[in-house]
Amino acid sequence: MKLYYNPQSRAAIAKWMLDECRAEYELVHIDFEKREHKTPEFLEINPAGKLPALVDGETRMFENSAICLYLAEKYPQARLAPAVGAPERGRYLSLMVYATTQLEPAMGDALLKLETPPARGWTDFETAKDVVEKELGEGPWLFGEWFTAADVMIGSMFIWKRLWGGPPDRPRIEAYVDRLKQRPAGMKMGM
Numbered sequence: 398m399k400l401y402y403n404p405q406s407r408a409a410i411a412k413w414m415l416d417e418c419r420a421e422y423e424l425v426h427i428d429f430e431k432r433e434h435k436t437p438e439f440l441e442i443n444p445a446g447k448l449p450a451l452v453d454g455e456t457r458m459f460e461n462s463a464i465c466l467y468l469a470e471k472y473p474q475a476r477l478a479p480a481v482g483a484p485e486r487g488r489y490l491s492l493m494v495y496a497t498t499q500l501e502p503a504m505g506d507a508l509l510k511l512e513t514p515p516a517r518g519w520t521d522f523e524t525a526k527d528v529v530e531k532e533l534g535e536g537p538w539l540f541g542e543w544f545t546a547a548d549v550m551i552g553s554m555f556i557w558k559r560l561w562g563g564p565p566d567r568p569r570i571e572a573y574v575d576r577l578k579q580r581p582a583g584m585k586m587g588m
């Protein structure tokens with residue numbers, strides 16, 4: 398399995414997931430300055446020309462949520478996802494998709510000081526944080542004592558936000574980030 402990777406990118410999320418799965422994989426370093434993510438060869442893997450991308454035999458994948466869903470199924474022994482048919486499955490899938498379709502763009506708008514018109518399809522960041530706090534409940538993870546790939550996807554957004562800088566976020570979210578950062582396989586950026 399090959400992860401197309403740059404340590405300064407969202408590929409750190411897919412790498413975190415691979416490490417939580419204890420997967421064996423190879424990192425293929427992509428140099429943004431040399432525009433290696435826009436070469437015809439790379440566009441065959443991810444036509445959007447973005448990181449991360451994952452190749453597993455004949456399978457090629459892009460988008461972190463899809464990659465994490467795929468890995469959780471490939472490594473069931475890691476217990477990072479509720480099984481098909483389990484009552485938690487629907488909420489798990491929703492959170493996996495929510496991370497990049499709502500939370501990530503809402504956070505991007507807020508950090509870039511842009512407005513979020515509702516017609517864009519996602520809420521403002523404060524509402525997204527309300528959702529995450531409600532889903533997290535007492536924690537420690539989104540499924541109580543059970544750490545899942547949903548924590549990788551949702552949690553990575555707030556880890557990244559902390560790296561961005563600025564004032565601390567809501568206490569419950571900051572405490573969640575502290576817990577996530579203590580995980581041995583936890584997301585490491587810039588490495």
Ligand SMILES: N[C@@H](CCC(=O)N[C@@H](CS)C(=O)NCC(=O)O)C(=O)O
Binds near residue numbers: 449461
């Ligand atoms: N939603 C995508 C975001 C991917 C993305 O925006 N990747 C950035 C790196 S953080 C990228 O490759 N940017 C280079 C470019 O667009 O030219 C995912 O989660 O996989």
